[in-house]
Amino acid sequence: MRTHITNAEQFWKTYFNSIVVFYILIGLTALNCSPAQADLIKLKNGGEIRGKLLRTTSSSVETRVIQTLSGGSIAVNSQHIEFITNRPLSIEKYESRSKEIEDTVEAHLKLADWCLKNHLNAQRLEQMANVIQLDPDHSKARAALGYTKRNGEWMTRDEVMRNNGYIKYKGRYVSSAELELLEKNQADLEAERKWIKKVKLWLIWISGNDLLQQQEGLQNFQAINDPHAVAALGRLLGKHKHMAIRSLLISTLDQIPGDKPLRPLSELVLTDPVKTIRQTALDVLTKRNATQAIAFFIEGLKNKSNVIVQRAGQGLEAIGDRTVVPDLISALTTRHTYRVRVPDTTSTYSYNTNGTFGGSGVVLPPNIEAGLLAGRYPNGVIVLPSQQPKVQMRTVSVKHLHQNEAVLLALQKITQQNFGYNERLWRLWWASTQNQTGVVPVLQ
Known part of the structure; x- marks a missing residue:
């Protein structure tokens, strides 16, 4: 019995020592496997x-x-x-490899896979960017860089959202109107509220019959240079029925510094019914840095009204920023839906045996009715009543494809090229310019 116990003790002692050695080896391995x-x-x-x-x-x-x-x-x-x-x-190791590899799609993809295994994300994207310079339509590399294909064109998420009228703000996409609200703090909102009261009062003065109040109100408007007044000015003067008031809005916005006047000026360019007002607003807008106004006009290119689309093209032509070329290409032709009143051609009229005309209540003349009953008119008869019945009308939706001349003119001026309304040729040319310049966005 004692011998048996001694053997058991020896077994467990040996086993315990093996476990200790095992965990020591694991610990050393873990130390060696720390990032080199x-x-x-x-x-x-x-x-x-x-x-x-x-x-x-x-x-x-x-x-x-x-x-x-x-x-x-x-x-x-x-x-x-x-x-x-x-x-x-x-x-x-990556920097050494990247300088030694062949400049081929296969080599860059292989190095990109190596980067993925070694958790080098930025370097992987760098290699994927090299891939699409060699093969612009490489789907795997495009996907890695955050591109999706829209209407046959590779676009980043930022470009897709911008085309839909959204702007990136603190990591999320918002509309331009929402962005304006987000960027305002409580102090800004309070300052804008104070201006609403002032602008309302001065507008009453210049619209009244008191000459002294008219002059004082006008002088007050001419002295405004606070950006906080822009919201009140745009809201109260921008849609005013009198053209002179809207002209006063433009001249007042012209003397206010910063980017805040860009929105109301852009709205006048796009929506005002008077051409003179639209052109004056555009002249004032383009005198300053109008980069922040581009988003408003890109939204206009997608408007349901073709008139707004054309005016948006004119605005982008005046700004002249080359980054809007893809947006203009997409708006060369746009399809719009119109509601129109047309005669209801589905209605049919016939002569009834009771002498009435197609259910309209028109009674046939007695001699005609007798002739019909006697069978003297086997092929029917046309009766022109003394008073023509009212034509039944209905409202239908009609779709029409517009070729937008203002958009084409904007493209021609910005690019110094002319491919007419051939969207495909424009896109091919634009892609070739991007490949030549080697500008490939790399997402971080």
């Missing part, structure tokens, strides 16, 4: 040496020794070193 770091020596002549900086037994620091990624060692005099830094080894 590498050193980089930046030389004063602009060169770089990557690897692992070796410790020297000498107390002298005049020379630093680094073991390169290829395994060799290089000694560098300290006076030639700009600085030394430490980075993950995977980044050093």
